[in-house]
Amino acid sequence: MNIEVLNTGSELMLGQVQNSHLGYFSQLLLPLGLRIQRQHTLPDGPIIRDVLAESLSRSHVILLTGGLGPTSDDLTRFLVSDLCHCPLEYHPEIEAKIMDYFARRRITPPSSVKVQAQIPRSAQILDNHHGTAPGFHLLHQNCHLFCLPGPPSELYPMFEEQVIPLLQQLSPRTAAIHCRSFRIHGLGESEVQQRVEEPLLALGQVEIGYCARYREVDLRLISTDSALLDRMAQLVQSEFQEFIYAQGQDNMEQVVIHLARQQGRQLSTAESCTGGLLAHRLTNVPGASAVFHRGWVSYSNTSKTEELGVPTVTLDTHGAVSAATAEEMARGALLRSGADLAVSLTGIAGPEGGSPEKPVGTLFLALAEKTVDGTISCLTEEKRLVPRREVFKTMASQAALDLFRRALLKHNQRDSALTT
Amino acid sequence: MNIEVLNTGSELMLGQVQNSHLGYFSQLLLPLGLRIQRQHTLPDGPIIRDVLAESLSRSHVILLTGGLGPTSDDLTRFLVSDLCHCPLEYHPEIEAKIMDYFARRRITPPSSVKVQAQIPRSAQILDNHHGTAPGFHLLHQNCHLFCLPGPPSELYPMFEEQVIPLLQQLSPRTAAIHCRSFRIHGLGESEVQQRVEEPLLALGQVEIGYCARYREVDLRLISTDSALLDRMAQLVQSEFQEFIYAQGQDNMEQVVIHLARQQGRQLSTAESCTGGLLAHRLTNVPGASAVFHRGWVSYSNTSKTEELGVPTVTLDTHGAVSAATAEEMARGALLRSGADLAVSLTGIAGPEGGSPEKPVGTLFLALAEKTVDGTISCLTEEKRLVPRREVFKTMASQAALDLFRRALLKHNQRDSALTT
Numbered sequence: 105m106n107i108e109v110l111n112t113g114s115e116l117m118l119g120q121v122q123n124s125h126l127g128y129f130s131q132l133l134l135p136l137g138l139r140i141q142r143q144h145t146l147p148d149g150p151i152i153r154d155v156l157a158e159s160l161s162r163s164h165v166i167l168l169t170g171g172l173g174p175t176s177d178d179l180t181r182f183l184v185s186d187l188c189h190c191p192l193e194y195h196p197e198i199e200a201k202i203m204d205y206f207a208r209r210r211i212t213p214p215s216s217v218k219v220q221a222q223i224p225r226s227a228q229i230l231d232n233h234h235g236t237a238p239g240f241h242l243l244h245q246n247c248h249l250f251c252l253p254g255p256p257s258e259l260y261p262m263f264e265e266q267v268i269p270l271l272q273q274l275s276p277r278t279a280a281i282h283c284r285s286f287r288i289h290g291l292g293e294s295e296v297q298q299r300v301e302e303p304l305l306a307l308g309q310v311e312i313g314y315c316a317r318y319r320e321v322d323l324r325l326i327s328t329d330s331a332l333l334d335r336m337a338q339l340v341q342s343e344f345q346e347f348i349y350a351q352g353q354d355n356m357e358q359v360v361i362h363l364a365r366q367q368g369r370q371l372s373t374a375e376s377c378t379g380g381l382l383a384h385r386l387t388n389v390p391g392a393s394a395v396f397h398r399g400w401v402s403y404s405n406t407s408k409t410e411e412l413g414v415p416t417v418t419l420d421t422h423g424a425v426s427a428a429t430a431e432e433m434a435r436g437a438l439l440r441s442g443a444d445l446a447v448s449l450t451g452i453a454g455p456e457g458g459s460p461e462k463p464v465g466t467l468f469l470a471l472a473e474k475t476v477d478g479t480i481s482c483l484t485e486e487k488r489l490v491p492r493r494e495v496f497k498t499m500a501s502q503a504a505l506d507l508f509r510r511a512l513l514k515h516n517q518r519d520s521a522l523t524t
Numbered sequence: 525m526n527i528e529v530l531n532t533g534s535e536l537m538l539g540q541v542q543n544s545h546l547g548y549f550s551q552l553l554l555p556l557g558l559r560i561q562r563q564h565t566l567p568d569g570p571i572i573r574d575v576l577a578e579s580l581s582r583s584h585v586i587l588l589t590g591g592l593g594p595t596s597d598d599l600t601r602f603l604v605s606d607l608c609h610c611p612l613e614y615h616p617e618i619e620a621k622i623m624d625y626f627a628r629r630r631i632t633p634p635s636s637v638k639v640q641a642q643i644p645r646s647a648q649i650l651d652n653h654h655g656t657a658p659g660f661h662l663l664h665q666n667c668h669l670f671c672l673p674g675p676p677s678e679l680y681p682m683f684e685e686q687v688i689p690l691l692q693q694l695s696p697r698t699a700a701i702h703c704r705s706f707r708i709h710g711l712g713e714s715e716v717q718q719r720v721e722e723p724l725l726a727l728g729q730v731e732i733g734y735c736a737r738y739r740e741v742d743l744r745l746i747s748t749d750s751a752l753l754d755r756m757a758q759l760v761q762s763e764f765q766e767f768i769y770a771q772g773q774d775n776m777e778q779v780v781i782h783l784a785r786q787q788g789r790q791l792s793t794a795e796s797c798t799g800g801l802l803a804h805r806l807t808n809v810p811g812a813s814a815v816f817h818r819g820w821v822s823y824s825n826t827s828k829t830e831e832l833g834v835p836t837v838t839l840d841t842h843g844a845v846s847a848a849t850a851e852e853m854a855r856g857a858l859l860r861s862g863a864d865l866a867v868s869l870t871g872i873a874g875p876e877g878g879s880p881e882k883p884v885g886t887l888f889l890a891l892a893e894k895t896v897d898g899t900i901s902c903l904t905e906e907k908r909l910v911p912r913r914e915v916f917k918t919m920a921s922q923a924a925l926d927l928f929r930r931a932l933l934k935h936n937q938r939d940s941a942l943t944t
Contacts, residue, residue: 115735115742117560118550118703122542126565130538140537142575143565145546148733151561175717175734214714255736257910283538294634297595313568314595315535316675322535373800373821379807380793380800383821387799390875390913398827400820401793401803407818407861411831441827455810490677493810 105164105274107133109143110155112170112180113254117147124256125169131353132264136272137280137328138165148177153187160187160247165271170254172237174216180251181222188244190224198229202236230266234258241270248274279328286323286340287350289506293321300343307339308332318490318499349509356505357385363512364395364445371508372441373399374412374433374448376424377467381501382449398441402433412436412448425450427468427484434472435480445511446472447504451489453496465491467500471507525584525694527553529563530575532590532600533674537567544676545589551773552684556692557700557748558585568597573607580607580667585691590674592657594636600671601642608664610644618649622656650686654678661690668694699748706743706760707770709926713741720763727759728752738910738919769929776925777805783932784815784865791928792861793819794832794853794868796844797887801921802869818861822853832856832868845870847888847904854892855900865931866892867924871909873916885911887920891927 109126116123126143133140144159146152148171159166171180185192199221206213220237223229230239230250235258242249250267253259288296293316301312304325310332313324323340327333341348350359364371373382373396383399386392400411405424408414414432422428433448447469454464467487475481485507489499529546536543546563553560564579566572568591579586591600605612619641626633640657643649650659650670655678662669670687672679708716713736721732724745730752733744743760747753761768770779784791793802793816803819806812820831825844828834834852842848853868867889874884887907895901905927909919 113735114733115744117546117563118554118733118744122544122547124542126537127542134538139567141567141571143537145563145565147559147561155562173734173736174714176721177733211712214718216714216717257738257912257915292631294594294636297636298634301596313534313538313597314593315533316593318677324535324538375800378804379812379816380795380803380819380821381807383800384798384804384917387801387821387823387873388914388917392799393823396799397824398820398822398831399800400818401800401807402818403807403813404817410860411818440830453807492677494808495677497804497808 105138106162107138107140107165107167108159108163109140110152110159110166110168111143111145111254112148112152112168114147114149114177116145116170125167125254125259128256128260129167129263132268133271134281134283136268138271139281148179150183152179153183156183156249157187160244160249163247165274166247166249167252167267168249169252169259172220172239172251172253174214174219174236178219181219181224184242184249184251185224188224188242188249190226190242192222193225195221195223195229198223198238201231201238205236230262232258232262234261239266241267281326281328282330282333284325284333284337285350285352286337286344286348287320287354287356288323288344288347289320289349289356289502290347291321291344292316292319296321296323296344300340303339304336307336310336318495318502320502346510346513349506356502356509358389360505360508360512361386361389361392361395363509363516365391367512367515369395369445369512369515370441370443371396372437372443372446373504374437374446375399375401376403376408376433376449377451377453378449378497378501378504379403379453381497382447382504385501385505397443400437408433412440423462425452425462425466425468427470427486430468430470431472431482431484434470434482438472438474438480444474445508447507448472449500449504451496451500453493453500454491455493458491463488463491465489465496467496467503469500469504469507471511473511525558526582527558527560527585527587528579528583529560530572530579530586530588531563531565531674532568532572532588534567534569534597536565536590545587545674545679548676548680549587549683552688553691554701554703556688558691559701568599570603572599573603576603576669577607580665580669583667585694586667586669587672587687588669589672589679592640592659592671592673594634594640594656598639601639601644604662604669604671605644608644608662608669610646610662612642613645615641615643615649618643618658621651621658625656650682652678652682654681659686661687701746701748702750702753704745704753704757705770705772706757706764706768707740707774707776708743708764708767709740709769709776709922710767711741711764712736712739716741716743716764720760723759724756727756730756738915738922740922766930766933769926776922776929778809780925780928780932781806781809781812781815783929783936785811787932787935789815789865789932789935790861790863791816792857792863792866793924794857794866795819795821796823796828796853796869797871797873798869798917798921798924799823799873801917802867802924805921805925817863820857828853832860843882845872845882845886845888847890847906850888850890851892851902851904854890854902858892858894858900864894865928867927868892869920869924871916871920873913873920874911875913878911883908883911885909885916887916887923889920889924889927891931893931
C-alpha cells in the first residue's frame with residue numbers, strides 16, 4: 105500500500121514552524137504494517153493542486169495536513185473540491201458546532217469561520233473535538249484522501265480516533281512490521297556498525313538503520329519476523345550492554361525517572377551552564393514529582409555560594425568552571441535537598457567566556473550519592489562538547505542524565521548481588 | 525528559479541529525528557530572493573533515485589541532504605553517480621583529511637569510512653570541516669545538484685561557507701524577497717485577520733500568511749516592495765501595539781533578555797510546574813548571564829518553604845497551586861536573589877493531580893518587582909491552559925516570559941514619561 109504525506113503551509117516552508125507530522129504518522133502506522141513512501145512539504149498556493157494530482161495518480165492513501173483554517177491562505181477545501189470534481193456543500197450542523205466551540209470559550213466568532221462548514225460533496229466528515237475545522241475523507245480514483253487540520257492539538261486526536269480505524273479496515277491482512285530500536289550513548293555510528301552489522305546479517309535478513317546524534321547513535325532493525333528480531337536483540341544487548349540506555353523510543357529522562365521510582369530514590373540538580381534544562385527534562389516525565397523535589401539554577405558565583413554552599417575559596421582557587429566547584433555544587437544540592445543522588449553541571453556554553461585552557465564547550469559534571477553507611481561519595485567528569493550554545497546545553501544535559509542512569513543501574517546491580 | 529529540497533533518511537520517515545533542514549534553508553535563501561517550491565522526505569533506498577530523477581527534470585537547484593555517511597544505508601553517492609552517469613572517483617586527499625579527523629580525536633577509524641573519499645567524476649567537492657563526509661556539487665542537465673551531509677553540525681557550516689556563495693553567483697540579479705513577521709501573543713488567528721487583512725490589502729498587493737500556535741499567531745507579509753511593507757508594518761503595529769512581542773524571528777526569551785540588558789535589570793525565576801523550562805529558555809539566549817543569576821525549581825511544598833520562604837500557613841490555607849502561593853514564591857525569589865524582577869509559576873501540568881476546582885491545565889503566575897521607593901509590587905494571574913503536559917509547560921513558560929516583557933516595557937514607558 106503506497107502512502108504519501110502532504111504537509112501544506114508557507115510557515116513550514118519559511119521555517120517558522122517545525123514539521124512534526126511525519127514522525128507522528130509513522131509511529132502510528134508502523135504497527136499496522138503501513139509505511140510512508142514519500143512526504144512533501146508545500147507552500148500555500150496552487151502548487152498543492154499539482155502535487156496532489158501526482159500523488160492521487162500513484163498512491164493508495166494520502167494524508168494531507170493544513171489549509172483547513174478560516175483565513176485567506178487556507179485553500180485545501182477549494183483545491184480538493186476542484187481537483188476531485190466534488191462541489192463544496194454547506195453543513196449547518198458543522199457551523200452550529202463551530203459556534204458552540206466559540207460560545208464555550210466566550211469568544212465572538214469572526215464571520216470568516218463559516219467557510220469551515222463547507223465540505224466537498226460525497227466526503228465523509230471527520231469531527232474536530234479540539235478546534236473548529238473538521239477534516240474529511242474522500243475516495244477518489246481508488247485513492248483514500250484524508251484532509252486533516254495542521255495544529256497537532258487538533259490533528260492527533262482526529263487521527264487516532266477517526267483515521268486509524270478507517271486505515272485498519274483498508275489493510276486488514278498486512279503483516280505488522282516490527283521495528284527494534286536501541287539507543288546507544290557514548291559510541292559513534294561507525295563503531296556500532298563495525299561491531300554488530302556482520303554478526304546480525306549472519307543471523308538473517310533484516311533492514312538495518314543508523315541514526316547518529318551527538319555522541320549517540322540509534323541502531324534500528326526492521327523486519328516482519330519477530331522471532332528473528334528477538335535473537336538479534338540479544339546479540340546487540342550483549343555487545344553494547346550498559347551503553348544501551350533504551351530499547352524503543354524512550355528517552356534518557358524517562359529511563360532515569362523510571363529507575364529512580366523503582367528504587368524509591370530522590371534526585372536533585374544543581375545547574376550552572378545548562379540553566380534549568382536538566383530539571384526541565386526530568387520534569388517532562390509524568391510522575392517525576394515522586395522522585396524530584398527541587399533543583400537550583402545557580403548561574404552566578406554568588407548564587408553558587410549562597411544557595412549551594414560552594415566555598416568562595418574553591419571558586420577563587422579553581423574557578424567556577426572546575427571539577428572542584430562541580431563537586432561542591434553536587435554535595436550542596438544533595439545536602440540541602442535531602443535527596444539520594446544529585447548531579448551538578450558547570451561549563452562554558454559560549455559564545456563568550458572561553459579561554460585557551462577552558463575553551464567554549466568545556467564541561468565539568470559531578471555526581472554526589474548517599475552511600476549505605478551514610479557518607480557521601482562523589483565522582484566528577486570533564487568533557488569537551490560541541491561549542492554551540494544550544495547543542496552544548498543538550499549534550500551536557502544528556503551527559504548529566506547518563507550519570508544519574510549509570511549510578512542507578514549500579515545500585516540495582518549491588519541490590520541483586522546482595523540478594524544472590 | 526525552481527528550488528527543491530530532498531531530505532533522505534529512514535530515521536526521518538520513522539519519526540526518530542525531527543527534520544529542521546527546510547526551515548534552515550528557507551531563512552538563508554529568502555534574502556537572496558530565492559524560495560523553495562517543494563520539499564520531499566524519503567527513506568533510504570531506491571526511491572531516492574526516482575524522486576531525484578523527477579526533481580532534476582523540473583528544478584534549477586536541488587539541495588539533497590543525508591546518505592553520505594559510512595554505513596550500509598548511506599546510498600546517496602551511488603545513486604547520484606548512477607543517475608548522472610558520473611562514475612565515482614577515489615580522492616586520496618579526502619581520505620587523508622578523514623584520517624586526520626579521527627587522529628585528532630584519538631579514535632581508530634573503522635575501515636568503512638574510506639567510502640567517503642569517493643566522489644562522482646566532474647563534481648566539485650564541498651569540504652566538511654566538522655565531520656568526515658564531504659559534500660559535492662554537480663551540474664546535470666542545467667540543474668545544480670548539491671549533495672550535503674544530514675547532521676546540522678556538518679550541514680550548516682558547509683551550506684553557509686560554500687553553498688550560499690555558489691547560489692549567489694547563480695542568481696545575481698533576482699530582486700530580494702522581503703518578509704515581515706509580527707509575533708503576536710494573546711490573540712487568535714481569526715481575530716488578527718479580521719482586524720488587519722482588509723486595511724492591508726487596501727494599501728497594495730501583498731502575500732499575507734498566518735501561523736497559529738497556542739494563544740499566539742505569527743502574521744507574515746511578503747513582497748518585493750520594501751517601502752510598501754514599511755507602510756503595512758506601521759498599520760499592523762498601531763493595531764496590535766504591545767500584543768506584538770517581536771518583529772522578525774526573535775522569540776520571547778530573546779526579547780526579554782534584550783530589554784532587561786538595556787535596562788540593566790536583574791531577573792529571577794521560581795518554578796514549580798514548568799520545572800526549569802523558564803530558566804532554560806532565558807539561558808538559551810547568549811549573554812543571559814548578565815541579567816539572570818539564579819532561579820529555583822521548587823517542585824515540592826517543603827522546597828517552596830525552605831528555598832523561597834513560602835509560609836506553611838499559605839500552603840495549608842490556599843494550596844500549592846494558588847495565587848497566594850505564586851505571590852509568595854515570586855517575593856521569595858526576588859528577596860533571596862536580589863533581582864529587580866522575579867516571576868513564579870505554580871500549576872497542574874498533569875496527567876495526574878487535577879481536581880474539579882483546579883483541573884489539569886490550571887496555572888497561577890506572579891510577578892514581583894522592586895519599585896522606585898524600595899517596596900515590592902506584586903501582581904498575579906490565573907490561566908487555564910491546554911491540559912497536555914508538554915504543551916502546558918511551553919504555554920506556561922511563554923506566559924511567564926510575557927509577564928517579564930510587559931513589566932519591562934512599562935518601565936521603559938515610565939522612563940520616557942519622566943524624561944519628557
